[in-house]
Every structure is written in structure tokens, then in C-alpha cells.
Amino acid sequence: MELLEDLQWRGIVYQQTDEEGIEKLLQKDKIALYCGVDPTADSMHIGHLLPFLTLRRFQKHGHKPIVLVGGATGTIGDPSGKKEERTLQTMEQVQKNVDGLRAQLEKIFSVDGDNGALLVNNYDWIGSMDVVTFLRDFGKNIGVNYMLAKDTVSSRLESGISFTEFAYTILQAMDFYYLNKNHNCRMQIGGSDQWGNITTGLEMIRKMNPESEQAYGFTIPLVTKSDGTKFGKTESGAIWLDPSKTSPYEFYQFWINTADADVVHYLKIFTFLEQTEIEALETSVNEEPHLRKAQKALAEAMTRLIHGDNALKQAESITKALFSGDIKSLSADEIEQGLKDVPTYVQEGDIPNIVDLLVAAGISPSKRQAREDVQNGAVSINGEKMTDTAYILSNEDKVDGRFTVIRRGKKKYYLIQYK
Numbered sequence: 001m002e003l004l005e006d007l008q009w010r011g012i013v014y015q016q017t018d019e020e021g022i023e024k025l026l027q028k029d030k031i032a033l034y035c036g037v038d039p040t041a042d043s044m045h046i047g048h049l050l051p052f053l054t055l056r057r058f059q060k061h062g063h064k065p066i067v068l069v070g071g072a073t074g075t076i077g078d079p080s081g082k083k084e085e086r087t088l089q090t091m092e093q094v095q096k097n098v099d100g101l102r103a104q105l106e107k108i109f110s111v112d113g114d115n116g117a118l119l120v121n122n123y124d125w126i127g128s129m130d131v132v133t134f135l136r137d138f139g140k141n142i143g144v145n146y147m148l149a150k151d152t153v154s155s156r157l158e159s160g161i162s163f164t165e166f167a168y169t170i171l172q173a174m175d176f177y178y179l180n181k182n183h184n185c186r187m188q189i190g191g192s193d194q195w196g197n198i199t200t201g202l203e204m205i206r207k208m209n210p211e212s213e214q215a216y217g218f219t220i221p222l223v224t225k226s227d228g229t230k231f232g233k234t235e236s237g238a239i240w241l242d243p244s245k246t247s248p249y250e251f252y253q254f255w256i257n258t259a260d261a262d263v264v265h266y267l268k269i270f271t272f273l274e275q276t277e278i279e280a281l282e283t284s285v286n287e288e289p290h291l292r293k294a295q296k297a298l299a300e301a302m303t304r305l306i307h308g309d310n311a312l313k314q315a316e317s318i319t320k321a322l323f324s325g326d327i328k329s330l331s332a333d334e335i336e337q338g339l340k341d342v343p344t345y346v347q348e349g350d351i352p353n354i355v356d357l358l359v360a361a362g363i364s365p366s367k368r369q370a371r372e373d374v375q376n377g378a379v380s381i382n383g384e385k386m387t388d389t390a391y392i393l394s395n396e397d398k399v400d401g402r403f404t405v406i407r408r409g410k411k412k413y414y415l416i417q418y419k
């Protein structure tokens with residue numbers, strides 16, 4: 001399918017500066033286009049993904065992606081969509097964040113061949129620019145009236161906006177101009193909140209580089225959720241791409257828990273599955289929703305994309321083991337991922353017998369109850385039922401020397417952690 005048709009079908013097109021122009025351009029040429037992200041943290045979260053996955057779709061159709069990390073803009077802070085002035089990050093923090101994001105973005109794009117991704121950092125052309133050049137060469141081209149008319153600025157006039165954030169859009173416009181001039185970048189894509197910044201860039205190109213071929217802007221809708229809550233957040237916070245912040249298992253769980261009402265939409269916008277595959281999964285959601293085939297396909301595609309095959313296999317085996325209760329095969333690492341949120345008791349020194357342990361760890365409310373639980377076969381140690389009330393745990397019950405998993409009843413898991 002043609003790229004634009006595919007993007008339309010997926011529901012990824014929000015606004016275009018010139019629909020016909022873009023259609024003609026993409027039919028005729030393979031272009032360079034860019035998308036940027038500011039290093040506000042040392043990892044991206046899934047809320048950042050959609051514009052970059054869209055950029056990747058352009059790459060798969062032969063276009064050249066320029067991936068920009070805002071080492072300069074990140075020190076200022078984009079006011080777009082923000083109700084309040086941001087606190088500045090330190091320069092050191094921003095630099096650290098740039099490195100984190102770069103590594104994650106490199107994994108999403110292919111760097112091979114003529115249309116291999118180009119990774120750039122706007123600190124390279126903005127960082128050392130002197131203020132006279134900034135004001136004379138760039139600031140002069142953008143009218144204050146024009147800036148005041150942008151939503152992102154006008155919505156902040158009452159509550160207040162510093163000159164620093166007010167000027168942000170000029171920096172992003174300089175990027176578009178710079179990439180247009182030096183890499184013949186013809187289009188910028190971004191989330192719908194980036195419309196103002198993208199069009200300022202087009203204005204900058206028009207003024208500073210009047211001979212340039214026409215450049216374009218393209219935005220992508222916000223990711224919505226059918227229940228009206230914000231996409232990408234759970235009780236424990238954002239879903240990060242960094243596995244030390246959100247483990248691959250948690251990441252997998254996030255996608256697998258997608259509601260039936262959202263799953264087809266997410267398959268379209270986030271995965272590279274073909275239209276026919278997605279349509280088959282849609283039928284499955286309608287006819288046999290209990291099988292959750294679409295959710296599995298989504299979780300699989302996303303975990304593989306961000307964390308790779310091995311992490312996906314691990315996430316799947318943790319999921320399976322916890323579901324069936326058969327956790328014997330899990331390593332300490334897998335237990336740590338899968339049971340991160342269960343009550344954990346730290347055992348120091350000699351391990352008491354099972355009944356005392358159940359009480360000490362708060363698993364059973366009293367010794368009498370603990371004895372009953374064990375006798376009734378309600379307690380298992382690392383997935384194996386334990387009915388001997390005199391049993392004393394040994395090193396053999398410690399998975400990799402680190403954990404013992406106790407289950408009471410069908411689904412209640414507890415961790416004993418050894419110091």
C-alpha cells in the first residue's frame with residue numbers, strides 16, 4: 001500500500017500544511033524528513049513513540065529519517081501544551097539525557113544504506129551561537145505578532161510565560177531551517193501539539209532560504225484511550241523504554257492489558273503489522289475476544305521492537321508461569337521482574353520453619369492459621385505444594401540464592417528475599 005494511504009488507514013494523519021503538495025512530493029521523490037524530541041529525562045516513555053514510529057514508516061518506504069535530539073532546546077523547555085513555566089534542568093542533566101535518548105532511538109531506526117537514519121543534536125548548531133547572530137539573523141524573521149497568535153503562547157499570556165520559553169519556537173524553527181539547508185530536509189513531523197513550532201520553521205525557511213524547494217509540516221493525532229483516561233500511564237507511573245525503569249515484563253503486561261475497544265487502534269498506530277493481519281485480529285476481537293489474540297500480538301510486537309527477542313521470550317514465560325502457578329522454571333531475575341509488586345519480606349539470619357516464616361512475613365495472620373494453611377495444601381514454595389508444618393527452608397529453596405516465592409491460595413504471591 002502507498003505510504004499516505006497506509007497512514008490514513010492507520011489513523012496517523014492529523015494536520016498537513018499542504019495535503020496535495022505532500023501527496024505529490026511523496027509520489028515523486030524520496031525525501032529527507034525529521035522529527036525531534038527534547039531530552040527531558042534519560043529515557044523516552046511510550047508517549048514519545050508514535051511520531052518516531054511514524055518516521056520509521058517513512059523510512060520503510062524509502063525516505064530518509066533525520067532523528068533530532070534537542071540538546072539545546074532541552075535546556076530551554078517547549079511551552080507547547082504546558083500550562084506552567086518549566087523548571088530548567090542543569091546542562092549536565094540534559095547532556096546525560098541526550099545520551100540515553102540517542103541509544104534508544106538508534107534501536108528503532110535502520111542506519112544502513114542511502115536512507116539510513118541520521119541522528120543529530122541541535123546543540124551542535126545552537127549551543128555556541130552568539131546572541132547577536134541569534135537576534136539579527138533569526139529573531140528578525142519572526143514577528144512578535146505572529147508568535148503571539150500561536151496557541152502555545154496565547155494560552156499562556158494570562159498565567160505568564162518567560163521570554164525564554166516564548167523564544168523556544170524560534171530555536172525549533174532554526175532546526176528546521178538548518179536541516180533544510182544542510183540536508184535538504186523537506187518535512188517535519190510531530191505530535192499535534194507541535195503544529196505551531198513546525199509552522200514557525202516553515203516561516204523561517206521561507207524568509208531565510210527563499211530559493212529552497214517547498215517544505216512541509218505534518219502532525220499526528222494524540223493517542224487516545226476509549227475510557228477517557230490518559231494513554232501510557234499506569235498506577236505505577238509512566239511506561240518507560242528503559243528496562244531498568246520499566247522491566248520488559250511490565251512493558252509486555254502494559255500492552256497485553258489493552259482494552260478490546262483500543263487494541264485494534266493501537267495495532268494500527270504502533271505496530272508494523274500489515275493491514276490484512278490487523279483485520280484478521282480485529283475479527284478475532286469481535287468474535288472470540290476471550291482469546292485476546294490481538295492483545296497478544298500487540299504486546300509481542302511492541303516488546304520485540306523495544307526490548308528484542310530474548311526479553312520478549314522472558315516476558316512471555318514469566319506471564320505463563322505466573323498464570324499457571326508453575327514457577328519452578330523461573331530464574332531470580334525473572335522472579336524479580338514478574339513479582340516486583342508483590343509483598344516482600346526480607347529474611348535475615350537463620351530461616352525459621354514454614355509456619356513461623358508465614359507468620360513473620362505476614363502471609364498468614366496467626367500461627368494457628370499458618371498451620372491450617374499448610375495442612376490444607378494452600379501454601380506452595382517455589383510452585384510446589386508444601387504440607388509439612390515442620391518443614392524448614394534450606395538453600396535449595398532459594399532461587400539463585402536470592403528469593404523464595406510463596407503462594408497462599410490460588411493467586412496470592414509473596415516474596416522472601418535473603419540478605
Ligand SMILES: N[C@@H](Cc1ccc(O)cc1)C(=O)O
Nearest residue numbers: 036037038070073078172175
Ligand atoms: N519541541 C519538541 C521537540 C523538538 C525539539 C527540537 C526540534 O527541532 C524538533 C522537536 C517537543 O517538545 O516535543
